[in-house]
Amino acid sequence: MRSAITICLVPEAASGPFVFHGDLDQGCHQAAALGFDGVEIFAPGPESLPADPVAAILRRHGLGLAALGSGAGFLKHKLSLTSADANVRLRARQFLKEMILAGGRLGAPVILGSMQGRHEGEVTRVQALDWLAEAVAELADVAGEMGQHFLVEPLNRYETNLLRTVDEALDLLGRVGRKNAKVLADLFHMNIEEASWAASVAKVGASLGHVHFADSNRRAMGLGHTDFKAVVGLLQGAGYQGYLSAEIFPLPDPVEAGRQTLKAFREATRDIPDR
Numbered sequence: 001m002r003s004a005i006t007i008c009l010v011p012e013a014a015s016g017p018f019v020f021h022g023d024l025d026q027g028c029h030q031a032a033a034l035g036f037d038g039v040e041i042f043a044p045g046p047e048s049l050p051a052d053p054v055a056a057i058l059r060r061h062g063l064g065l066a067a068l069g070s071g072a073g074f075l076k077h078k079l080s081l082t083s084a085d086a087n088v089r090l091r092a093r094q095f096l097k098e099m100i101l102a103g104g105r106l107g108a109p110v111i112l113g114s115m116q117g118r119h120e121g122e123v124t125r126v127q128a129l130d131w132l133a134e135a136v137a138e139l140a141d142v143a144g145e146m147g148q149h150f151l152v153e154p155l156n157r158y159e160t161n162l163l164r165t166v167d168e169a170l171d172l173l174g175r176v177g178r179k180n181a182k183v184l185a186d187l188f189h190m191n192i193e194e195a196s197w198a199a200s201v202a203k204v205g206a207s208l209g210h211v212h213f214a215d216s217n218r219r220a221m222g223l224g225h226t227d228f229k230a231v232v233g234l235l236q237g238a239g240y241q242g243y244l245s246a247e248i249f250p251l252p253d254p255v256e257a258g259r260q261t262l263k264a265f266r267e268a269t270r271d272i273p274d275r
Helices: 024-034 051-061 086-106 125-145 166-176 187-193 197-207 228-237 254-269
Strands: 002-008 038-042 064-069 110-112 150-152 181-186 208-212 243-246
Touching (some): 024 038, 024 254, 051 064, 051 086, 086 110, 110 125, 150 166, 181 187, 181 197, 197 228, 228 254, 243 254
Parallel strands (some): 002 038, 002 243, 038 064, 150 181, 208 243
């Protein structure tokens, strides 16, 4: 397993759960100085991720790219895969396709979180899930052509009323039928929605593609009540070899949040060979 930390390049998300904000090069410098293996980037859109300059920054700091967040499509551009407006749904797919292509050129998967949208008004849950399954199938195919996974993230009840649990995400992926469509397990959301995060992590199995390493209060792991050593033990038992990525609030400040994340990561992975 590898450690990663989030860098947000979206001014509209300045109060969001991301550790470093603003400049990519500076964020990578801070991540590398702390000792992280990689970074996860929350970008305004594909145009802000030119392959050669971004790859050069990552190489200069010796970092991998864990994943790209797509939530700016919802936050900044008001796009959703389940909007009642067909034009908005089409634009949402196009935005995500372009993000996937940008991620593929950089060797990283894209996350579908808030752009899943919600069912409301004239859009029933059945209709929204039909649209979502159709879109995820298409987007997973694009990701597959780039040699990447497509990551589907269940959120909590305050952010969506569609995919909120591992079971709901697995049901959707079962309908989609694409092996490269994977679940992103966010431990903060799971602390809200799952009866047992341990049982849910175990249930995901080979469908697990990425982990957001966040404590119960969305602060750095070790500052809430999540048994992070047990989490990592379960992941190890399941054969998970991906990133534990800190999508957390930068509290008490970004550097301390990063230090605490790495402290917890190292404590939990100390006995794992070749983590």
